[in-house]
Amino acid sequence: MAVYTVHGPASYYGSDVRTAPDQLVFVRDGFYVWAFVGTFLWLLWHRLWLALIGYIALIIVAEIAMSAAGFGSGSRFLVMAVIALLLGLEAGSLRRWKLSRRKWRQLDIVVADSEEAAERRFFERWNAKTARDNSRSAAPPPLPRASIAQPQNAPQNVLGLFPEPGASR
Numbered sequence: 001m002a003v004y005t006v007h008g009p010a011s012y013y014g015s016d017v018r019t020a021p022d023q024l025v026f027v028r029d030g031f032y033v034w035a036f037v038g039t040f041l042w043l044l045w046h047r048l049w050l051a052l053i054g055y056i057a058l059i060i061v062a063e064i065a066m067s068a069a070g071f072g073s074g075s076r077f078l079v080m081a082v083i084a085l086l087l088g089l090e091a092g093s094l095r096r097w098k099l100s101r102r103k104w105r106q107l108d109i110v111v112a113d114s115e116e117a118a119e120r121r122f123f124e125r126w127n128a129k130t131a132r133d134n135s136r137s138a139a140p141p142p143l144p145r146a147s148i149a150q151p152q153n154a155p156q157n158v159l160g161l162f163p164e165p166g167a168s169r
Contacts, residue, residue, distance in 0.1 A: 003029040004118040005092075006108040007099045008013045020121065025104070036088030045138050051094050058083065 007025045022082040043052040062083070066076050087094075096106075106124070112118035 001111050001113055002118075004110045004112060004115065004122075005029065005096060005106055006110060006118075006122050007096070007104045008107050010103045010105055024107070024122075025099060026110075026118050026122075027092050028115065029092050029098070029162075032088050032091035035091035036084050039084050039087050042091070046095060046098075048094055051098075055083075055087065056077055077149075 004026045005028065009023060024076075032042070038051070039055060043055060059080070062079055063076070066079060107123055110118040110122045112121050115149075130160075
């Protein structure tokens with residue numbers, strides 16, 4: 001099962017999502033194989049311009065430093081593979097970072113097998129929440145109940161299993 005974060009524009013925060021559900025973005029948390037294999041194209045596809053500029057700058061600086069130090073081609077390949085591996089691991093975080101820079105809000109976290117199942121679970125949960133909120137606004141607020149677990153004159157700052165501070169064991 002994968003973990004998905006659900007993001008929507010700032011106008012969605014506290015409003016009804018059903019007005020334009022196609023604007024929501026579901027970002028999977030985990031390893032992105034295509035970001036590892038084709039880093040440059042993946043960054044272009046997802047329009048992560050700042051990350052693309054940073055990636056190009058890092059590759060150029062690493063290549064210059066390794067050629068100046070006299071590293072062999074095997075070492076260069078290994079360093080570039082490690083950079084690609086790190087980008088594959090952090091690809092979801094880069095997408096979330098882009099959304100937060102654009103003032104998008106994280107609406108929810110959903111655990112599901114696929115993105116379609118995550119969408120279904122999110123909207124089921126969202127509809128249940130809005131129905132519950134609507135039923136609460138129509139009914140009067142509940143009366144406060146006395147706590148059964150705490151007696152009225154029990155000390156509030158006691159830690160552990162002793163009912164009174166300083167009681168014998």
